[in-house]
Amino acid sequence: MNNIVISVKDFRKTYGDFIAVDRISFDVKKGEIFGLLGPNGAGKTSTLECLEGLRAPNGGSLQVVGIDPVSESRKLRNTIGVQLQSAGLPESITPNEAMKFFCAYHSVEPRFDLLERLGLAEKRNAQFYKLSTGQQRRLALALAIAHNPPVLFLDEPTAGLDVATRVELHGMMRELQAGGTTIVLATHDMAEAEQMSDRVAILLKSKIVSIGTPMEITATGAGLTKISVRTQASCLSASGIIFPAATQSMSKDEYSIYFSSDIGSTLSAIIAHIKAQGDTLIDLRVERPSLEDRFLEITSSGGVQ
Amino acid sequence: MNAFIHHFAFEFRTGIRNKQLLLMNYLFPLGFYLMMGFILAEINPPFREDIIPAMAVFGILSATLLGIPDPLVNARENGIFRSYKINGIPSISILIIPALTTILHLVLVAGIITVTAPLLFDAPLPVNWLNYALIFVTMAIACAGLSVLIGVVSPSSRMTVLWSQLVFVPSMLLGGLMLPYSMLPDVAGKFAQLLPATQAMNALNGLAMGKTAAFSPWSSVIMLFISGILAFGLAVYLFSWDSRNTTRRGHPLLALLVLLPYVVGIFLPA
Numbered sequence: 001m002n003n004i005v006i007s008v009k010d011f012r013k014t015y016g017d018f019i020a021v022d023r024i025s026f027d028v029k030k031g032e033i034f035g036l037l038g039p040n041g042a043g044k045t046s047t048l049e050c051l052e053g054l055r056a057p058n059g060g061s062l063q064v065v066g067i068d069p070v071s072e073s074r075k076l077r078n079t080i081g082v083q084l085q086s087a088g089l090p091e092s093i094t095p096n097e098a099m100k101f102f103c104a105y106h107s108v109e110p111r112f113d114l115l116e117r118l119g120l121a122e123k124r125n126a127q128f129y130k131l132s133t134g135q136q137r138r139l140a141l142a143l144a145i146a147h148n149p150p151v152l153f154l155d156e157p158t159a160g161l162d163v164a165t166r167v168e169l170h171g172m173m174r175e176l177q178a179g180g181t182t183i184v185l186a187t188h189d190m191a192e193a194e195q196m197s198d199r200v201a202i203l204l205k206s207k208i209v210s211i212g213t214p215m216e217i218t219a220t221g222a223g224l225t226k227i228s229v230r231t232q233a234s235c236l237s238a239s240g241i242i243f244p245a246a247t248q249s250m251s252k253d254e255y256s257i258y259f260s261s262d263i264g265s266t267l268s269a270i271i272a273h274i275k276a277q278g279d280t281l282i283d284l285r286v287e288r289p290s291l292e293d294r295f296l297e298i299t300s301s302g303g304v305q
Numbered sequence: 306m307n308a309f310i311h312h313f314a315f316e317f318r319t320g321i322r323n324k325q326l327l328l329m330n331y332l333f334p335l336g337f338y339l340m341m342g343f344i345l346a347e348i349n350p351p352f353r354e355d356i357i358p359a360m361a362v363f364g365i366l367s368a369t370l371l372g373i374p375d376p377l378v379n380a381r382e383n384g385i386f387r388s389y390k391i392n393g394i395p396s397i398s399i400l401i402i403p404a405l406t407t408i409l410h411l412v413l414v415a416g417i418i419t420v421t422a423p424l425l426f427d428a429p430l431p432v433n434w435l436n437y438a439l440i441f442v443t444m445a446i447a448c449a450g451l452s453v454l455i456g457v458v459s460p461s462s463r464m465t466v467l468w469s470q471l472v473f474v475p476s477m478l479l480g481g482l483m484l485p486y487s488m489l490p491d492v493a494g495k496f497a498q499l500l501p502a503t504q505a506m507n508a509l510n511g512l513a514m515g516k517t518a519a520f521s522p523w524s525s526v527i528m529l530f531i532s533g534i535l536a537f538g539l540a541v542y543l544f545s546w547d548s549r550n551t552t553r554r555g556h557p558l559l560a561l562l563v564l565l566p567y568v569v570g571i572f573l574p575a
Contacts, residue, residue: 052391054546077391084384084387087388088388089388091323092318092319093315097318101312104310105312107308143392
């Protein structure tokens with residue numbers, strides 16, 4: 001069964017002599033949250049804009065639910081929902097008016113329940129410019145999903161939001177995903193990408209330099225796993241103890257901290273040492289390299305794997 | 306139809322809610338009308354005969370040339386059109402609906418002027434109401450089209466002001482609002498015929514106010530109508546969804562084609 005919702009093959013976008021995106025290919029499956037990561041100028045926005053039908057590609061092919069975004073742009077409108085980075089609404093429009101206005105063009109009933117759900121009920125008659133940044137972004141999201149699109153593009157959806165709203169928004173993304181919506185998430189927030197995305201693609205200098213699940217991407221790096229250990233008698237604080245595969249060590253707040261390239265052998269050796277010393281383990285923390293660590297590693301190396 | 310109604314209702318409310326548009330649609334035309342009525346009509350009593358057509362035309366110039374282009378440029382620069390495109394709002398609606406709502410505001414302003422001028426300033430009423438309404442609407446279409454076109458081809462707000470003033474200021478000076486067309490020197494008169502205001506005042510004088518037209522008044526009506534339709538057509542053709550989009554269907558200088566009917570009109574026999 002073909003469950004590919006978005007298909008990008010050899011996609012290329014140029015602006016004059018400048019190559020914004022250089023022959024990239026990836027697929028997004030139905031019901032997947034797909035993160036698109038990269039520093040400014042990497043080609044994320046160009047990719048999104050071509051998928052959204054705002055720009056025409058200069059090469060390759062793009063398909064969104066089997067629709068060509070350029071030649072079938074009208075068909076695309078009811079298929080995708082887009083939350084742009086800038087809200088893109090007139091200053092004087094109210095959330096109520098915007099909901100009626102956009103839903104009317106999608107030929108669906110206005111979804112005022114979404115305004116309530118996203119905490120905009122009290123502001124439903126306030127003009128757009130009087131809303132806070134967070135409220136403007138929530139309104140943009142409500143409008144993007146009001147016509148129940150099977151594919152949703154979110155560009156920095158939680159930028160400038162407070163923690164509670166961010167959690168609410170993530171919850172809503174999970175609900176939409178559970179309902180079968182495919183979400184493409186462009187973000188600079190690595191923690192958000194790692195937490196929310198099923199798969200991510202990292203774009204750098206117009207090309208995809210890494211693609212896979214956050215776990216797969218972090219596992220392929222040279223990043224070291226951080227092991228923090230605290231024991232009752234602080235038997236690890238003695239100097240000169242060397243554990244296999246642990247390349248660095250330090251002490252902080254009664255914890256002995258090791259950075260290991262092979263977590264299994266280092267951990268076994270640490271536990272064996274604690275036992276041998278007749279000490280008692282109080283706390284043990286293992287922190288794998290985060291997506292952010294891996295992202296920084298990739299970007300600082302210029303994408304060389 | 307439902308989409309059109311919601312869009313129209315929103316744009317109409319914006320014309321009152323937005324302070325800049327409220328100023329251009331109502332406060333400026335009505336304030337200027339009262340000032341001209343109380344001051345100029347005292348200094349120059351024959352102006353009473355022109356106060357209704359002149360102030361109605363002034364209202365059109367103010368609401369369209371000063372009110373329509375800038376919001377279009379701002380909306381394009383702020384990514385509002387991109388958002389509209391994504392949601393399937395056609396470019397023709399983006400351009401026509403604000404023009405239509407402005408025309409509705411203008412009808413209200415012209416109604417206030419036409420009703421109050423005889424009471425306040427002893428101004429004569431039109432002798433042919435049907436022609437008065439027809440010429441008013443035709444002039445509003447011509448100026449709304451021209452204003453939309455200026456908004457579409459202007460690369461920035463600063464350029465919008467320049468282009469708008471390039472039509473607005475000569476219209477005020479040479480368009481027959483302050484001075485009768487017959488008092489203009491020949492060369493200035495020919496130049497004035499390129500302005501919609503001159504054509505509208507000529508048509509109103511000859512067909513609605515019972516006065517003598519300086520040149521064929523029906524030609525003026527036809528020129529206004531053709532230039533209005535041409536302006537909307539060119540605006541739709543030259544429209545671009547966002548300021549970063551480098552592809553445009555034609556060169557912005559194509560917009561000058563909107564002057565063609567007036568240029569032809571200069572060479573028509575009076």
